Amino acid sequence: MTKIIMRGCNGKMGQVITELLKEDENAKIVAGIDINHAIKNDYPVFTSLKECNISADVIIDFASSKGFDDLIDYANEKKTPIVLCTTGLSEEQIILAQETSKNVAVLKSANMSLGINTLMKLLQAATQVLVDGGFDIEIVEKHHNQKLDAPSGTALALADSINEVLNNEYAYQYDRSKELAKREKKEIGISAVRGGTIVGEHEVIFAGTDEVIEFKHTAYSKAIFAKGAIQAAKFLAGKEPGMYDMSHVIG
Template sequence: MIKLAVCGALGRMGRSVLEVALEEGLEVVGGLERPERVGSGDLGKETGIKELEGVPLTAEPEELFKRADVVIEFSGDPRAAVGYAGVASALGVPIVIGTTGLEESDVEELRRFSESCALLYSPNMSLGVNLLFRLVEFAAKALKGKPFDEEIFEVHHRYKKDAPSGTAIKLAQIVAAVTGKEPVFCRKEGPRKDGEVGLCSLRGGDVVGEHTVFFFGPEERLELTHRAGSRKVFARGAVEAAKWIKGKPPGFYDMFDVLGI
């Protein structure tokens, strides 16, 4: 049985990961939170998940990670995520990073930490979204050099901290790598310029996540869309990644490795 530690255990994603981990038969050995959120120190009492009563909730990552086979990180704070990756690296414990909004410099730090532990990072843990990445790459290659304009549209709940989403940025990077076009966020005026990949974000309500990549051509339009109906799709992907990464050698992995695509 895999022993799992969860960072950001009281957040929306952290709670979903805990629920899915229990469904999948993993042993949750503890949760990590900021000191002011630890409360009673009992993960079950703080989350309301009865099966986790007696499991510790702590603000000390090192002691928690020592008891775990794998760590899943969903703190929601990019700098905290990098810090937790550093602790996991020092201990040689595999870690799955689910927090979004990381800068390129943050990702480079993760790559350095992966020299000492198995580290998996993806801007989106959904299995369907990672398949979307591949489909978009295929479409961009097939339409390269033809009169098509690429645009990316994403919608999330009103509380999401980053815009555009990490997933939208990844989609833009995929298109840009194939076409040589430049990603442009939130145009304000003027006609569309050649050599651009547009990104647009909407925030409102309780939308879990929706991403559409448009390929606009003369007299036709191709749309590739993924809609998440529940945060559990991301949690299930993260737990699947945790099961996959246990026992893997140090290295920098992503969800393509998990899916074998």
């Protein structure tokens, strides 16, 4: 049984994970961390990790980046692995997480979905075959109208996974309206769509002469990210110090 501390337990993702784990026989939340105590859970909730006196096998972090330093201090002191799902971390905080991974296992991924991370592996296999065949690569991502960043972190992660196969020789092109010019061969085009309540849709297009191959992933709810975080927590519990990502989980 994997014992989990859920940081950000009363946020949207924290509550999705809470509900999913009620039906899970192999993992459970033993404590939550949240400044919001309005929601009643089946486990004790503390305002900060400093107040938490309950030990666990792993921490799932879906809270804001404000309490990041407390998270790192706790993980180092208690030697508790972290599944780091928090977005919007500064460059300094990312470096701090990497330093922490020398003492305790840390898993960080741009997208916790098992489907997206499987897609990355498929794209790498496709790239090895299709680019030598003269195929161009384009990525189109769609999200709801409240999303602030464009392109999405997931779109960039997909592009990065492709570019690894290409020895990082390809440039990313986000906006072709600024210059009237023919498409460069060594570029990955990335387009962002924002509208309605689209949870997340990513399409990768390999366009060749007289044929097109498309890979597409659609997220219909945030539950897919919660399921991925739970799988990651089960994987990370008991692991040696190091920096991990979702490719290790699905591998």
